[in-house]
Amino acid sequence: MNERARERAGAGQVCGVRVAQRFSRVERSATVALLETVQRLRREGVAVLDLSGGEPDFTTPDAVIAETVTALEGGDTHYTPSRGLPELLGVIGEKLATENGVHVDPATGIVVTPSAKQALFTALMTVLDPGDEVIVPTPAWVSYPAMAGLIGARAVPAELRAEDGFRLSRQLLESRLTDRTRAVVVNTPANPTGHVLDEAEAAQIVAFAMKHDLVLIVDEIYEKIVYDGHRHLSLASLPGAAERTLTVNGFSKAYAMTGWRLGYLAGPEPLIAQALKVQEHTVSCAASFVQRGGVAALTRAADDVTAMLKEYTIRRELTVTALNALPGVTCTYPEGAFYAFADIRGTGLTSAGFAQVLLERAAVTVAPGSAFGAAGEGYVRLSFAASRDVLEGAGARLAGLAGEWPEG
Structure with missing residues (x-):
């Protein structure tokens, strides 16, 4: 096999056309994929409450x-x-x-x-x-x-x-x-x-x-x-x-x-x-x-930033309190950003499994910690950049799941 043939054999193929080898080392964005899943489910009529994304719900100043x-x-x-x-x-x-x-x-x-x-x-x-x-x-x-x-x-x-x-x-x-x-x-x-x-x-x-x-x-x-x-x-x-x-x-x-x-x-x-x-x-x-x-x-826009931070502080409290009320889940207060990184190891589920349970049984989306590297396994990320109504609704749905974690 000549050098050119070996190169083709080692490269990816799309419809028979060679693509760059760099893509063998890169997956699609897990968080973007979650957003697309939420959008698809909503088009299908599912009332999904999305806590997976990193997008503030506020209007631009x-x-x-x-x-x-x-x-x-x-x-x-x-x-x-x-x-x-x-x-x-x-x-x-x-x-x-x-x-x-x-x-x-x-x-x-x-x-x-x-x-x-x-x-x-x-x-x-x-x-x-x-x-x-x-x-x-x-x-x-x-x-x-x-x-x-x-x-x-x-x-x-x-x-x-x-x-x-x-x-x-x-x-x-x-x-x-x-x-x-x-x-x-x-x-x-x-x-x-x-x-x-x-x-x-x-x-x-x-x-x-x-x-x-x-x-x-x-x-x-x-x-x-x-x-x-x-x-x-x-x-x-x-x-x-x-x-x-x-x-x-x-x-x-x-x-x-x-x-x-x-x-x-x-x-x-x-x-x-x-x-x-x-x-x-x-x-x-x-x-x-x-x-x-x-x-x-x-x-x-300094005043707008101050107002948003005040609201994030309230939402942080809502989110962390709701998470700590769940059996098998613990969550410390984040020092910054607008994410709660919750430890779900006590549920017996993987991070992807926990996220799947929330989606299937409560129509709530969160980001599995494994998406952020192997060190994130056993955790899930919830965004409290969503509105209070969404956070309170998600909290009520999660409370309804308490004690119902499947095995494995």
Whole structure:
């Protein structure tokens, strides 16, 4: 068998046509698949209560909508610079400096992207080559390892433990280091666990990265959603971290702008200069009028964010209380984000089995912990970004299941 034939034999086939081998390492998004299941069941007339997704039910702040409408009516519908509108770059730079202690030149240290997800993929594309490794603490958002796989790199899981509060230690990081390690992904506040990075933990992560000359890719999309006096800490603000940290953020979660698809990547100029090439040769730029809305979000929507956080706090209480009332289920209060990560090991079910029981018997959808990596097995993630009515309805349905867990 010649080299070309061996290549064909090892590659995937779609309708007899060769597809790239990278897809053998990547599955579809489990959370997107759940959303599609919910939509299908609702079309079929099933009154599903969806607690599986990460989408705020709030309306986008009025100031953001008004600014965007004005931009559209004014004909602001054309290309912008690939880096982003100067006005938006300026307010992002100011926000990073005043709120996060992160100092970058807005003209060279930021790229505005069509979604934080795109910013993450751009960051990984910037620092990883095929065959490289990136350490990903797990349980983790489903797309981190998939993105690495699409690049041809490998995500190495660093399994966190609930008994340790899902905290990341330098010892754990050192145990996952190889000569192929190039970066570490950190998510704070974390999806799905709700853990918020503390100062001691952050110092260990930065010390590890500095010792081994690694890049830190830090996903801060939930930064404004924290509870009980916890404080969001940006890794790039720590001594020695700025020169090796790419900070990812966006507008979807804090400002209820999921459909607007707006995010940004910030970091040292040498890395951002390369990230800009990814932007220029893929998406070109974020939508012009959406960027105008981003300016309004950062400058005129603080009260809306405060109101949403107040409501999330109430919903968190409803959700955790309902879960802890179920036999075999325990749930601690998340420190940040809007997910409850419930321990269901006492039910005798797997996470996928528990989710299936809830769907079949109560028409309630949750995300099985196994979707977030092997370390998530024995847990399920419930989103309290849904309305109070939905959460209370789901709680009543779950209460009706109490004591009815099937065996196995």
